[in-house]
Amino acid sequence: MITLAGKAALVTGASRGIGAGIALSLAASGAEVAVNYSGSQSKAEEVVRQIISEGGSAFAVQASVEKPDRVKALFAALHARNFEPDILVNNAGITRDNLFIRLSDEDFETVISVNLKGAIYCTREALPAMLRKGYGKVINISSVVGYSGNPGQANYSASKGALAAFSRSCAAEFGYGGVRVNTVAPGFIKTDMTAALPEEIKKGMLSSIPLGRAGTAEEVANAVNWLASPLSDYVTGQTLHINGGMYL
Ligand code: NAP
Numbered sequence: 001m002i003t004l005a006g007k008a009a010l011v012t013g014a015s016r017g018i019g020a021g022i023a024l025s026l027a028a029s030g031a032e033v034a035v036n037y038s039g040s041q042s043k044a045e046e047v048v049r050q051i052i053s054e055g056g057s058a059f060a061v062q063a064s065v066e067k068p069d070r071v072k073a074l075f076a077a078l079h080a081r082n083f084e085p086d087i088l089v090n091n092a093g094i095t096r097d098n099l100f101i102r103l104s105d106e107d108f109e110t111v112i113s114v115n116l117k118g119a120i121y122c123t124r125e126a127l128p129a130m131l132r133k134g135y136g137k138v139i140n141i142s143s144v145v146g147y148s149g150n151p152g153q154a155n156y157s158a159s160k161g162a163l164a165a166f167s168r169s170c171a172a173e174f175g176y177g178g179v180r181v182n183t184v185a186p187g188f189i190k191t192d193m194t195a196a197l198p199e200e201i202k203k204g205m206l207s208s209i210p211l212g213r214a215g216t217a218e219e220v221a222n223a224v225n226w227l228a229s230p231l232s233d234y235v236t237g238q239t240l241h242i243n244g245g246m247y248l
Contacts, residue, residue, distance in 0.1 A: 002229040005030035009228065010078065010085040012036045012065050012122060013092030015044035017191030018141065021217030022089050023047055025225045027056035031087060034078060035060045038092070065092045065118030066110075075125040084129040087228045090119035090163075091141040095193060100154040108155045115159035116166070123170060127179065136179040137228050140167045141220075142239065144187045148247045160185075164239055171237030180236040182227045187243025189215045210245030 004026060014023040015037035024047065027033045033051060035058055037044035044060040051058040063074035078085070093115045096107040119140055130136025145153050146160030163183070170181040188194060188205045194214070197205075206214065223240045226232055241247060 002029045002225055002231060004087070004225075004229060007031040007086040007228075008034070008083050009087035009089065010034040010036060010122070010126070011089040011091055012118065013038070014047060014089075015040035015060075017193060018186065018189060018217045018220050019089070019091040020047045021221040022091060022224045023058065024051060024054075025218065025221035026087065026089075026228060027051040027058055028054065029225055029229065030056075031228070032057040032083070034058070034083060034085070036065070036074070036092070037062055038064045064114075065090075065122055066113035068117075068121050071118070071121040071125055074122075084133075085126050086130065086133070086135065087137045087139070088122060088126040089139045089141065089224060089228070090122055092118050093141065093143075093159075093193075095153065095156050097152045097156065099152055103155055108158075111155040112159050112162075115156070116162050119163055120166060123166075123181075127174065130179045131174065131177040134178040136174075136177075138167070138170065138179065138181040139224050139227050140164070140181070140183045141224075142167075142183045142185040144185055144241065144243050144247045146185060147239075147241075167239075168237045175236055180227075180233070182232075182235060182237070183239040184220060184223050184227065185239050185241045185243070186220045187215060187241070187246040189217060189220060189242075191217060205246075208246055209243070213244065215242060215244055 009031040013019040014035040143160040145157040167183045
């Protein structure tokens, strides 16, 4: 059985979708969870309410992860309440899809800033306490398209492929200090992000999944929960693909 009792977990982008599922799952296993959000305050507070109503412990914390000064302020606020994450889940992510030649500089910069730099800034702030304790878990949420590539997502797939490479380098660099760094690469998961896709794209994606359906936030959260737990203490630098066989 997975128990995270006594652990502090920060989940970025936990107001909705996969991040909310991860926050609920880690809290159900006993971790105290910092539910980060960017703009959706009421949704983040709803996640916190649900966790508390189920007997868990959580609080909401605002910060846009793509801004290094905001991430510093976020960790200062956590520090002020004696909350030093043992578990960091870099989940916050966005898309700005278009054909490569139509992607603007801003489409590239925004996606790389949130999806890649956000994870880098949060990891940088979380590491010192983890190294001091000699134990930590960093889990980066990449994507199937970081591995397979995808037309219309050059910016997004570049951010997600780079995030996986960043994870492997951190795993190699910080294993000595007891910090495990792994990647979870979801496939096609039912959330607001995929609800926004045109119907024909959704149909095409569904038809490429051997298990014949989209995944759920809870199914991604199960993998994160295992990676966050002591059950995976000899696992670092790896990617867990949660995609129904979409990419083999
Ligand atoms: P989603 O439903 O669109 O939710 C995105 C979350 O990220 C929200 O909580 C949002 O917070 C937060 N966020 C966005 N920009 C942020 C910022 N600058 N700072 C902090 N938080 C920010 O997305 P999702 O589908 O759950 O995706 C979650 C992660 O899984 C992303 O990294 C995504 O790339 C990855 N992923 C998703 C799929 C899929 O099929 N859904 C597949 C592969 C990978 P606010 O609501 O406060 O803005």
